[in-house]
Amino acid sequence: MGGDFAPVNEVAGAVAAMRDRDPSSFEIVFVGRENDIKAELAKHDTKGLNYSIVNATDVVGMHDDPASVFRSRKESSLYKGIDLQAKGYVDAFMSAGNTGAVMSVATLSLGRIKGVSRPTIGSFIPTSKNGHTLVLDVGANVDSKPRFLYEFAVMGSIYTRRIRSISLPRVGLLNIGEERNKGSETVLKAHELLEESSLEFIGNVEGGDILNGHADVVVCDGFTGNIVLKFAESFLTLFKAKVRSYAERGLLNKLAVAAIRPILKRILTGLDYEEYGGVPLLGVNGVVIIGHGRNSARAMHNALLLAESVVKNKINDHIHNALNPPSLSQVSYEKS
């Protein structure tokens, strides 16, 4: 219910996702104002689909304080949806609502995977090679310790390998120079941890490398990541403003822009940040997909199939195993 167009795009996307899947193995549980959801469902053909509705009267807004939701908004769709997973009724939760609140409630309700210091949100940024770089953290953790950055790299690599089928994801550490002696104290220590790890660490990458696709996974603290992500998202706005102001400088310009607009649109395909429909909150003991507030029905659809994929690929088991290597004593015990 927290998305900008809720529950219109949520319902449309969920119906499309259910049509894509066998009802015996794919069920949607809508959580929110029952009457609104029913009214929206009535606009679609839902025959044969496997879904149910859990009524939740309260809706968390985009500007509500994330920290207070867990304590005092137990009737909200956000709380109830995550609680359903915490209690084992559902395998995954998806929301296009208040990201901070989803993160906070998910961490408190589901807990963290053993070995994870901080859950993290990543974001896919398109590259000039028509691929995407997974940048994480993008806002979950303001003051990140070196160990956090290492864990982000582990979680991002597992996600990239299992969900995006990149067998050996290259991990870069976002920094202000390629040289290993560059950067803040935190980054210098994170560099050591990454170098000692079994990850495919390609060293430092600079701000200008995110878009060139040299790394599949770029790790950074949540402060830097959040600012880069929001800056990136605003670039298309700048570009559109430039096009508009050019068009306003005379009739010929206006005609020229009208002529090139459809071509521009096709060129810019893939530069919008909604192709995936959502990004996972990695590190919590559950599957949580966070979508953009403005998610289209198609983006919702993609996000729900992504949730299924994260469950089926047992991403959390892999994260658990990577961050909790068996000690030597355990290994010899199991052998005997």
Add this chain to the structure above:
Amino acid sequence: MGGDFAPVNEVAGAVAAMRDRDPSSFEIVFVGRENDIKAELAKHDTKGLNYSIVNATDVVGMHDDPASVFRSRKESSLYKGIDLQAKGYVDAFMSAGNTGAVMSVATLSLGRIKGVSRPTIGSFIPTSKNGHTLVLDVGANVDSKPRFLYEFAVMGSIYTRRIRSISLPRVGLLNIGEERNKGSETVLKAHELLEESSLEFIGNVEGGDILNGHADVVVCDGFTGNIVLKFAESFLTLFKAKVRSYAERGLLNKLAVAAIRPILKRILTGLDYEEYGGVPLLGVNGVVIIGHGRNSARAMHNALLLAESVVKNKINDHIHNALNPPSLSQVSYEKS
């Protein structure tokens, strides 16, 4: 001599700048390999221009370690040029060479303005309103304390008011949310300092606000600023790659791109980061303009006129006065 096309664009730009100005009040001192500079000057009409050459046999490269230049590269054009200013022979220094080395040598040779903790480099980022936002610091200071951010704001405001004629520059603090309780410890404390100051502080701005022009000056630590700047610079590369890959998808696409290319070029005017030709290193006891290694002759020309403007507008005196307010006892002493 340290620019990518040195001394070709340097000489061409300097000749153009001298043509723009009265020789009685504007002199260029070329510092570098005398023969190379003379050969380049021979390609231009230099009659009546006011210039001289100081020979320097060594050239600092883009990948040389900045920290060692002051100590061990005293024959380099970079060291000698700054030293000329430290000794009072010139009023300003401009280089398109190794930024870190210019910063390091300038700070050590010229010293800091009293009250300045750390010199800073800013960068102009174009906005959707056809203006520019001055973002600083963009790489001079990796670990910035709250007081540094405050000083960046003071220096950036003075520069914006005096050089860009914006009478009351709006200052924003780069952060991960608009709310005052957001961000790292450093940012929270900087917010307090800025709020107490006499600056036109508009509060926190997010990554997506840099391009919308709400703030004339955006302050951040050098780590974040450097990454945002390099990311921004790489965006046009991504865009061009998108255009190219579209053109490669068939003859019709190729023709379409050929048709729209000149229009695109005009639309994107002002999105390149070289309009100013250079940015000042603020906070040192002297005038130092740092240009991009790839600076065109036109960019060099602009950078040299900018240097003149920084000198004439006594930017450093204003910074000194702002950061060293007279104490009450002094004021009464002067009055009596």
